[in-house]
Amino acid sequence: MERKKQSMWKTFALAFCLLLSLEAGGCVRQEKKNSEQHELEIKVVTEEAIPEELMSLIEKNKKTPFRLTFADQGKLYLAEGYGEQKTTGYSVEVDRLCETQETVYIHTGLLGPEKGEEKKEIATYPYVVVELEETEKNIRFE
Known part of the structure; x- marks a missing residue:
């Protein structure tokens, strides 16, 4: 034994x-x-400029964390959401957007309410959408 x-x-x-x-x-x-990575311009899309079909996907998935890619008319949209937050004051920041020969990398972070910021006890669903030129490269959320 x-x-x-x-x-x-x-x-x-x-x-x-x-x-x-x-x-x-x-x-x-x-x-x-x-x-081998080089930085890409970060172009955050306003809610009004998000394609309707992508906005519909975001609405369907917003209660839980999600990562979506969506191509439309030569543009590629990368969307990342952090699910339901119990209060107001949360936002999503794109920390880095870069590419190699084969892959586009996106790194985002959830920002909480600032110290002393007035917040309400209602559910919010923070997310961010970034627009790029359409590419065949792999997309990697980090």
């Missing part, structure tokens, strides 16, 4: 080391990818 436990622990340790080595390899690849 003791040998079985030792064997199990050796297998676990080996699997753990393998996982760490794969993770380290992933970091190296990520650094290389980052050096």
Whole structure:
């Protein structure tokens, strides 16, 4: 029985080391990818300018976090929502929008009410929509 436990622990340790080595390899690849990235202009779309079909998808999905892509008339729209928030005062900020040869990356963040800001106890559904030229590249929300 003791040998079985030792064997199990050796297998676990080996699997753990393998996982760490794969993770380290992933970091190296990520650094290389980052050096090839270049920033894109961030064009946030106002609610009035969002295509109707995309607005309908946002309305259907707004109660839970979502990530959507939508192409229309040569434009690509990237939409990210953070689901229901219990009060007013929340917004979504685009921290970064960049691309490599194969992928467009978008990183957003949820901003909460500022300290001292008056807020109401009603549900809100913060989201952001960014417009790009249509592309065949992969889209990655981070």
